[in-house]
Amino acid sequence: MNMFSIENKKVLITGSSQGLGFAFAEGLGTAGAEIILNGRSEDKLTEAAAKLAEKGIKTHACAFDVTNEEQVSAAIEKIEAEAGPIDVLINNAGMIARSPFEDFDAKTWWGVVELNLKSPFLVGKAVGKKMIGRKKGKMINITSLLSEGARPTISPYTASKGGLKMLTKAMAVEFAKHNVQVNAIGPGYFATELNKTLKANKDFDNWVCTRTPSGRWGDPKELIGAAIFLSSSASDFITGQTIYVDGGWLAAL
Numbered sequence: 001m002n003m004f005s006i007e008n009k010k011v012l013i014t015g016s017s018q019g020l021g022f023a024f025a026e027g028l029g030t031a032g033a034e035i036i037l038n039g040r041s042e043d044k045l046t047e048a049a050a051k052l053a054e055k056g057i058k059t060h061a062c063a064f065d066v067t068n069e070e071q072v073s074a075a076i077e078k079i080e081a082e083a084g085p086i087d088v089l090i091n092n093a094g095m096i097a098r099s100p101f102e103d104f105d106a107k108t109w110w111g112v113v114e115l116n117l118k119s120p121f122l123v124g125k126a127v128g129k130k131m132i133g134r135k136k137g138k139m140i141n142i143t144s145l146l147s148e149g150a151r152p153t154i155s156p157y158t159a160s161k162g163g164l165k166m167l168t169k170a171m172a173v174e175f176a177k178h179n180v181q182v183n184a185i186g187p188g189y190f191a192t193e194l195n196k197t198l199k200a201n202k203d204f205d206n207w208v209c210t211r212t213p214s215g216r217w218g219d220p221k222e223l224i225g226a227a228i229f230l231s232s233s234a235s236d237f238i239t240g241q242t243i244y245v246d247g248g249w250l251a252a253l
């Protein structure tokens with residue numbers, strides 16, 4: 001059963017000082033992976049790295065802006081020089097903004113799309129060049145239910161996550177010949193910082209629990225199994241796919 005092993009694999013997770021990104025770091029680290037944290041705040045990264053180190057997880061941290069091509073290129077060179085070859089890239093960094101479509105200003109719109117869609121391109125390109133050279137690697141883009149459907153007030157997020165689903169397929173079909181698999185994980189509604197206000201809203205909370213066949217919000221720990229699977233050799237012939245961890249949301253009318 002060691003096909004599911006990720007022991008000693010080096011895993012770079014963007015946006016991993018908190019939220020789902022940190023949950024991936026903690027979960028894959030506990031499963032034996034060596035974690036490379038990323039975020040823009042050195043302080044938050046130091047705090048997150050300390051939490052992982054307390055659990056005996058081998059951890060590195062690299063602060064860089066994943067939307068800035070120069071910073072991304074320099075960071076990937078630095079990470080591979082200091083930590084060694086990146087085996088798995090998880091493009092998790094993302095943000096959301098909520099407003100009626102007609103009230104969005106261009107700056108906010110592009111800010112969401114840059115982080116959610118441009119950063120997986122930039123980081124995927126920089127890490128992909130290394131993996132192509134090694135003829136081996138795994139990438140996981142973190143999409144969303146909003147890659148498949150829309151709800152009012154989150155148009156830039158929806159557009160970016162729809163694009164990320166298709167970017168996953170585009171990367172997959174080009175990288176496959178280099179033995180680099182690219183897949184996505186689409187979380188349903190999870191109780192994270194990003195969704196704090198939504199979960200506190202009784203009507204929204206009721207809608208999520210009613211619309212989700214499992215009748216509840218997801219726990220970030222419930223995303224770890226899919227991430228381990230897509231980071232392991234058990235998924236070597238799977239690429240361009242999205243695993244939805246959504247409590248049955250997309251299975252239901």
Ligand code: GCO
Nearest residue numbers: 144145146154187188189195
């Ligand atoms: C929202 C939520 C969603 C969830 C998640 C669902 O405003 O509807 O923030 O975007 O976070 O993406 O898959």
